[in-house]
Amino acid sequence: MRIEQSFTVGAPPDRVWSLIRDPQVMVGCVPGCDGIEQIDETSYTAQVTVSVGPIKARFNLVIEITEEQAPTFIRTESRGEEGSRASMVKSVNEMRLAPVDDGTEVSYSADVEISGRLGRYGAGMMKKIATKLAGKFEESFRTLAEAPEEVVG
Amino acid sequence: MTTKTQDVTVTVNGAARTLACAGTTTLLTVLRDDLLLTGAKRGCNQGVCGACTVLIDGRPMRSCLTLAANLDGAEVTTVEGLAPRGELTRVQESLLKQNAVQCGFCTSGMVMVAHDLLQRSPDPDVEEVRDALSGNLCRCSGYRALVDAVIDAATGGAA
Amino acid sequence: MMAATFHKPATVDDAVRVLTDAGEGGRPISGGATLVAMMNAKLVEPDVLVSLSAIAELKDFGRAPDGTVRIGAMRRHRETAFESDLAGGQAVVAKAASQIANPPVRNMGTIGGSISFADPAADYPPALVAADATIEIAGPDGRRFVPAEEFFLGWYETAVEPGEIVTAVLLPPAPDRAVGHYEKLCRVAGDFALASVALVLALDGAGTVTHLRLAVGGCGGGPVRCPEAEALVVGAVPSAERIAALAERLVEDLDPVDDSRGSAEYRLQIVPRLIAKAFEEALTEMEPAR
Ligand SMILES: Cc1cc2nc3c(=O)[nH]c(=O)nc-3n(C[C@H](O)[C@H](O)[C@H](O)COP(=O)(O)OP(=O)(O)OC[C@H]3O[C@@H](n4cnc5c(N)ncnc54)[C@H](O)[C@@H]3O)c2cc1C
Ligand code: FES
Numbered sequence: 110m111r112i113e114q115s116f117t118v119g120a121p122p123d124r125v126w127s128l129i130r131d132p133q134v135m136v137g138c139v140p141g142c143d144g145i146e147q148i149d150e151t152s153y154t155a156q157v158t159v160s161v162g163p164i165k166a167r168f169n170l171v172i173e174i175t176e177e178q179a180p181t182f183i184r185t186e187s188r189g190e191e192g193s194r195a196s197m198v199k200s201v202n203e204m205r206l207a208p209v210d211d212g213t214e215v216s217y218s219a220d221v222e223i224s225g226r227l228g229r230y231g232a233g234m235m236k237k238i239a240t241k242l243a244g245k246f247e248e249s250f251r252t253l254a255e256a257p258e259e260v261v262g
Numbered sequence: 263m264t265t266k267t268q269d270v271t272v273t274v275n276g277a278a279r280t281l282a283c284a285g286t287t288t289l290l291t292v293l294r295d296d297l298l299l300t301g302a303k304r305g306c307n308q309g310v311c312g313a314c315t316v317l318i319d320g321r322p323m324r325s326c327l328t329l330a331a332n333l334d335g336a337e338v339t340t341v342e343g344l345a346p347r348g349e350l351t352r353v354q355e356s357l358l359k360q361n362a363v364q365c366g367f368c369t370s371g372m373v374m375v376a377h378d379l380l381q382r383s384p385d386p387d388v389e390e391v392r393d394a395l396s397g398n399l400c401r402c403s404g405y406r407a408l409v410d411a412v413i414d415a416a417t418g419g420a421a
Numbered sequence: 422m423m424a425a426t427f428h429k430p431a432t433v434d435d436a437v438r439v440l441t442d443a444g445e446g447g448r449p450i451s452g453g454a455t456l457v458a459m460m461n462a463k464l465v466e467p468d469v470l471v472s473l474s475a476i477a478e479l480k481d482f483g484r485a486p487d488g489t490v491r492i493g494a495m496r497r498h499r500e501t502a503f504e505s506d507l508a509g510g511q512a513v514v515a516k517a518a519s520q521i522a523n524p525p526v527r528n529m530g531t532i533g534g535s536i537s538f539a540d541p542a543a544d545y546p547p548a549l550v551a552a553d554a555t556i557e558i559a560g561p562d563g564r565r566f567v568p569a570e571e572f573f574l575g576w577y578e579t580a581v582e583p584g585e586i587v588t589a590v591l592l593p594p595a596p597d598r599a600v601g602h603y604e605k606l607c608r609v610a611g612d613f614a615l616a617s618v619a620l621v622l623a624l625d626g627a628g629t630v631t632h633l634r635l636a637v638g639g640c641g642g643g644p645v646r647c648p649e650a651e652a653l654v655v656g657a658v659p660s661a662e663r664i665a666a667l668a669e670r671l672v673e674d675l676d677p678v679d680d681s682r683g684s685a686e687y688r689l690q691i692v693p694r695l696i697a698k699a700f701e702e703a704l705t706e707m708e709p710a711r
């Protein structure tokens with residue numbers, strides 16, 4: 110399934126870029142994320158819980174930065190499993206930043222494959238749920254990026 | 263109330279049984295594996311097919327979706343408990359007569375919902391019968407014969 | 422299968438306490454028609470199950486002197502479907518209940534369980550929005566009340582927080598002479614809706630619409646209501662053209678999925694017809710009174 114969204118943030122690309130590259134900022138903005146650790150220059154691990162109704166799937170993700178052109182483009186690949194369960198998630202994500210009059214336009218796309226417990230909901234439903242989570246990310250990220258700089262961190 | 267297994271007392275086909283069951287054990291599992299009452303079938307284990315239907319406190323329900331631990335004090339009737347051993351109910355006799363039993367996997371569930379219908383509505387019309395059977399699937403697709411059989415049972419063969 | 426601890430408290434306070442203590446692994450269980458199916462499929466494995474079956478208060482149905490109806494969370498779909506006291510506009514809820522699944526599932530499932538699970542294609546949610554219901558929720562800090570329109574947050578998410586349980590659904594009295602109707606389209610009898618329309622409608626003596634609340638189910642994360650679309654009919658005679666205009670405006674707000682039951686496109690096409698049919702049925706039901 111493919112998710113594509115774009116939104117505008119009232120902050121310049123340099124600042125948006127530095128926030129996106131800050132794992133602690135991402136922990137706060139990615140819904141259900143409660144930890145990111147850097148493994149080396151380009152790889153991270155993260156714990157993300159995706160809740161759909163009473164199902165709470167907790168994924169241990171490995172995220173690899175496969176291409177990066179500061180401050181305009183980043184491509185990552187992530188894959189993860191849910192403990193001992195047969196749930197798997199894989200995604201290829203791209204994010205582009207472009208300066209616009211009142212800040213930065215952030216466009217991103219994700220090609221996501223889900224199997225296992227959450228896969229039972231079907232691709233149509235998972236796409237709606239993923240889009241909703243993306244909306245929550247946007248909201249938190251925008252709030253943070255548009256806050257006066259000294260408040261952040 | 264906080265151990266991993268519960269002792270529950272359930273009246274099954276008229277006899278009180280005390281069962282030790284885990285919090286997640288379903289009535290269907292208890293019936294089939296512990297009490298060896300295999301009339302209720304495990305089709306889908308999802309509530310969809312109706313093969314596991316039994317009467318709980320006089321109402322047809324899915325035994326696969328019912329936790330045994332929740333049934334303390336309840337009364338359960340399975341297909342084995344509808345008529346004395348060796349005898350058949352009117353519904354069962356009509357099912358045979360109308361050739362409404364093919365592989366038989368759905369039959370006990372059908373018998374339970376039809377039995378319940380005739381208890382509440384002794385003279386149902388075809389629509390009522392179809393509604394009563396609507397939650398029970400027959401993979402051999404004998405629906406027509408099934409509906410005829412229930413009408414036959416209601417009318418005592420007069421229709 | 423993993424063992425779960427099973428509790429069957431006798432009061433709402435005890436249920437909330439056990440659930441709160443259990444934290445993430447705790448789950449209330451009402452009819453079990455959805456939860457046990459998910460447990461059987463190993464989609465959820467609760468550590469602590471809190472049965473609401475022994476809480477007398479949750480099983481009650483009652484009407485207050487002002488006409489407000491209180492449906493306890495543990496009322497089965499069958500009981501609500503046959504509730505003779507749900508008449509006029511409030512009948513929309515009974516009509517929705519009567520179209521859920523099949524008789525054995527209606528003997529098991531509860532209104533509290535259904536709205537807490539909040540399947541986007543479930544039957545109660547649009548009916549409760551049309552009836553302007555309020556959901557009563559109990560938690561560690563006591564009871565709170567959430568309008569149905571703010572309860573369903575979309576795609577299986579509700580206003581219920583961890584440690585809370587739904588205790589009742591409250592239906593305000595509908596206007597005099599109002600009629601409630603529920604129109605559901607499904608592939609086979611007893612299936613979840615492809616799409617559904619719930620409405621509560623009242624006309625004055627001249628045939629002008631004095632009250633209208635309409636909600637669509639199965640076409641978004643939760644029930645979809647569009648007051649702007651309703652306004653195209655309120656204050657006027659409900660002609661076919663006005664109803665079509667309402668439907669056209671409302672369809673803009675829908676967000677259906679493609680799934681095994683039907684495509685999103687198909688759903689968008691049938692909703693205007695379901696709306697027209699729902700009006701037709703409601704107006705026919707009013708006929709003798711007018
Ligand atoms: C074959 C089949 C067909 C169906 N068809 C339809 C249909 O056409 N239309 C329709 O609307 N529904 C349908 N359903 C769903 C049915 O209505 C369920 O009974 C209902 O959704 C869940 O109710 P329950 O009481 O069984 O809840 P449970 O299964 O006990 O619980 C469901 C979820 O809600 C939580 N919960 C339960 N009670 C509360 C509470 N009081 N407060 C907070 N959380 C609570 C549980 O922890 C669980 O996560 C169908 C179900 C089956 C099995
Ligand atoms: S096994 Fe219970 S309904 Fe299919």
Ligand code: FES
Pocket residue numbers: 362363364365366367368369399400401402403404
């Ligand atoms: S007789 Fe075979 S399933 Fe019904």
